[in-house]
Amino acid sequence: MLQSLLFVPTLRETPKEAEVTSHKLLLRGGYIRQNAAGIYSYLPLAYRIIQKIENIIREELNKIGCSELLMPALQPKDMWVESGRWDVYGKELMRLNDRHDREFCLGPTHEEVITTLVREYINSYKKLPLALYQIQTKYRDEFRPRFGLMRGREFIMKDLYTFHANTEDLDEWYLKVRKAYCNIFDRLGLNYRIVQADSGQIGGSASEEFVVLCDIGEDTIVYSDQSEFAANIEVYNLSEGEPSPDGKGTIKHAKGIEVGHIFKLGTKYSDAMKAEFFDKDQSKKSIIMGCYGIGVSRLLMAILEQHNDDQKVFWPETVAPFKVHIISLGKEGTEIDNQARALYQKMLTKNIEVLFDDRDERAGVKFSDADLMGIPYRIIFGKKVDEGIVELKKLADNTVTDVKIEDIDFTNFL
Numbered sequence: 127m128l129q130s131l132l133f134v135p136t137l138r139e140t141p142k143e144a145e146v147t148s149h150k151l152l153l154r155g156g157y158i159r160q161n162a163a164g165i166y167s168y169l170p171l172a173y174r175i176i177q178k179i180e181n182i183i184r185e186e187l188n189k190i191g192c193s194e195l196l197m198p199a200l201q202p203k204d205m206w207v208e209s210g211r212w213d214v215y216g217k218e219l220m221r222l223n224d225r226h227d228r229e230f231c232l233g234p235t236h237e238e239v240i241t242t243l244v245r246e247y248i249n250s251y252k253k254l255p256l257a258l259y260q261i262q263t264k265y266r267d268e269f270r271p272r273f274g275l276m277r278g279r280e281f282i283m284k285d286l287y288t289f290h291a292n293t294e295d296l297d298e299w300y301l302k303v304r305k306a307y308c309n310i311f312d313r314l315g316l317n318y319r320i321v322q323a324d325s326g327q328i329g330g331s332a333s334e335e336f337v338v339l340c341d342i343g344e345d346t347i348v349y350s351d352q353s354e355f356a357a358n359i360e361v362y363n364l365s366e367g368e369p370s371p372d373g374k375g376t377i378k379h380a381k382g383i384e385v386g387h388i389f390k391l392g393t394k395y396s397d398a399m400k401a402e403f404f405d406k407d408q409s410k411k412s413i414i415m416g417c418y419g420i421g422v423s424r425l426l427m428a429i430l431e432q433h434n435d436d437q438k439v440f441w442p443e444t445v446a447p448f449k450v451h452i453i454s455l456g457k458e459g460t461e462i463d464n465q466a467r468a469l470y471q472k473m474l475t476k477n478i479e480v481l482f483d484d485r486d487e488r489a490g491v492k493f494s495d496a497d498l499m500g501i502p503y504r505i506i507f508g509k510k511v512d513e514g515i516v517e518l519k520k521l522a523d524n525t526v527t528d529v530k531i532e533d534i535d536f537t538n539f540l
């Protein structure tokens with residue numbers, strides 16, 4: 127991709143609305159723009175990252191037998207009355223009327239739609255288990271939208287729902303999804319913890335959250351310094367220094383961002399909405415459910431929060447908007463520029479995701495923009511091109527080395 131064609135409206139000054147580093151960098155770097163409180167456009171750089179996050183999620187979920195679908199955001203009131211949540215959900219539910227004055231909401235989550243959908247189809251234990259997910263825009267009229275993509279009123283979520291004939295099968299799937307989530311967050315380069323959680327609005331019995339550890343997090347987690355014990359403070363109100371409830375170690379506190387939440391729903395929705403099946407012994411039972419969310423747009427910020435040094439961004443290779451950033455410090459028509467273009471063309475033919483800064487800008491501008499883009503490998507074409515040498519900068523370990531153009535190893539960039 128030619129950088130002159132990429133829409134990246136960077137800012138010199140940090141907008142006052144941004145309080146946290148990742149939000150500042152996303153605005154300054156031309157990744158996102160606010161449309162109204164908690165409602166954002168994802169500009170090309172951000173959208174490339176979001177698509178990579180989504181594809182990692184898809185790969186890990188498809189691997190364990192989940193299939194993807196897409197349900198409507200616009201949901202009729204009837205379903206919500208049937209589940210009992212129309213009144214319970216409160217002001218967070220975005221409600222609206224159509225021209226015939228029929229009431230709708232914009233989905234904050236999709237238990238009602240999916241339960242209505244599968245109850246038509248699942249009538250026998252033979253059709254279970256089933257695992258369906260979507261990646262979609264969700265709406266929640268949050269009391270306090272803030273920190274950019276962290277708490278939006280319109281945001282992207284991956285939501286998965288599983289259906290089972292018995293609790294053993296739910297337990298088995300819950301663990302499978304939990305493992306898939308670990309693979310996802312590992313691949314995204316995150317430092318996170320799995321904590322016991324409160325089931326909140328969605329309901330059900332057991333639930334755990336995946337929490338990315340960082341100071342700007344809105345959640346407080348309590349954890350043992352010597353075991354796997356960790357919980358949201360909403361579940362165990364423990365003070366620092368207390369003995370851990372599992373008898374191992376003492377309690378510490380940490381701040382974190384909730385990026386995923388997994389629930390054993392049980393029969394909360396299937397009872398209310400009569401989603402039933404005939405079991406092996408011909409008895410009629412409610413379908414047992416699980417539901418599992420990942421905050422896709424929130425993840426973009428969480429990853430950035432763990433991958434910046436205040437002024438500069440360094441995206442993990444798995445989600446970076448491009449793999450290689452070629453920067454030419456020569457004007458168009460010079461030997462330096464010709465050589466840079468030649469390498470760019472060669473990389474394109476090898477299907478490397480490469481961005482070429484072909485803009486007629488000063489070196490300082492090119493470098494400061496590149497620092498906000500955080501592309502893992504940067505190749506700089508400068509004075510030494512005469513000797514056939516360029517600079518290769520690897521952001522992950524902050525190293526710069528001189529390399530001969532003909533020695534550049536393309537396999538690093540695939």
Ligand code: ATP
Nearest residue numbers: 275276277278281283384385386387419420421424
């Ligand atoms: P929170 O406690 O942060 O409000 P939640 O418990 O309401 O989250 P879930 O209903 O479990 O969230 O939604 C699944 C995931 O969607 C969350 O783990 C989170 O990553 C993401 N998410 C929830 N609300 C928002 C929001 N307002 N903006 C961006 N992402 C969100």
Ligand code: MG
Nearest residue numbers: 218266268326
């Ligand atoms: Mg919430």
